Amino acid sequence: MDTIYLDHISATPLHPEVKRAMIDYISHSYGNPVSQHHVGDAALETLEGAREKVAGLINANPEEVIFTSGGTESINHAIKGVALARAEKGKHIVTSNIEHNAVLKSLRMLERMGYRVTSISVDEFGLVDPDDVKKAITDETILVSIMHANNEIGTVEPIAEIGRITRERKVPFHCDAVASTGVIPVDVQEMGVDLLSIAADQFYGPSGVGALYIRPKTEVWPLLDGGMQENSRRGGTHNMVGIVGMGKAAELAREEMPQRMEHVLHLKKAFIDGLGFIDEIIFNGHPTQSLPNLSSISVSYVEGESMMLLLDEEGICISTRSACASGSLRASHVLLSIGRDYAAAQGTLLFSFGMENTVEEVERALETLKKVVATLRNISPLYRKQKGN
């Protein structure tokens, strides 16, 4: 059985050239970039080369980028680091109600420490209204954190407009750009952000490595205290093989972005067109302001995990946002925030496409999905009730 991997939002496969660069590095190199002998110097050179490439992907200066263990660490660092550094200036933080759990839980932790959080509601497409951000900012506000692209519905937020507001109000602005960086253009200057979180495994780099952009003069404390690494902004010996992979992946993402975007958008269109054959499907997210590689759909009357499992039986890998699949009680907060009812939210599937996918694969996935939905609706009491037997 051939694998059809349509779950790039969870983690992309390694780009062959990234894999080569990583294997080459661990085959021939070792050492700690902090060491002052020639082995350490060579590692330092590799480290700084990778940093330049990552900075290039987001139009930053290399010294403004620090390496982390991934998107979650970057986000925790940005939010907790700014909150702690600016605690004396105020304890109010503004965010949206569709942020990733790394943001939500970091903020929940801060709330327990006495910070106050204003969570902005999004519209039915998942868009944040920049005006709402403007209204939410008070003299006590020490941080705004809004994501670039949502990882469950793909909606791309008006970050540049929000950035203009935060600059005017002189409030640091963190943007979780994990789902978007390497997929669509991300430019920290145009977006007007002060901190930006990214992860390598969203653009064909390895998992377990990410980066945080920090604009100079931003007040932020380290999350990991330790050695002098990253100009004392992030302690801990570098994950060199991961960083090498991330550097190569960033370089390739920058070079290949236009072709990649065109390819995945083509696949997404083929997918959406083909879905017309299944009735009662709701599309989640904004029709145009959205990631080109992600399609989020809610299939009425059936539950997500059961669809995911039956698709997997046919070799097709996707993600679901049902509560059952996540080991939680409830449907995703993102889907409820854009107005999906509980049953629809439980039937939500994410198809995310990559450069190695073909139209034939998308067509096979659609055919299989059609069968799976029919099978499960046939045993669904909700479907029967709706159809009146």
Next chain:
Amino acid sequence: MYSETVMDHFKNPRNVGRIEDADAIGEVGNPVCGDMMTITLKVKDDRIEDIKFETFGCGAAIAVSSMVTEMAKGKTLEEALKISNKSVVEKLEGLPKNKLHCSNLGADALHQAIMDYYERKKGRAGRKKRQREKVEPLEKPEGHCYCPYCDAELPDEAVVCALCGKSTVHRGE
């Protein structure tokens, strides 16, 4: 994640459907938590002659429904009442720890159907809903939810189960 037996019952569920002239109906669950189960019975001489189910839910919920109907088929009502959630899970060769809520629905639906049969026999109109968890309308669910690990009823938006201490928050990726 699931045992072979669970996957077999999930992929090839037994006794799927709804008996139209059923002698009893049992219905439990709600879509807020992502599972809903209906069991219909045909009873002759206090014995379950036919049983069918319909389920909206995850792989575990469907496998549990299938297994509980297999176990109950042909049994007397008294015997069927002895089928416990635990015995269904044992027959399935176990379920992941966070699927306890789903696994409890199976025997609950069966027992409710049997109670419905007794009620009808006594001539009482209407059927009694499951005491603990009533079926809620899709449009306006009241939001009763249960811990996926220990099946304790939890208040709205609980992030940690008060009984077993496990986190109930969406895992995401």
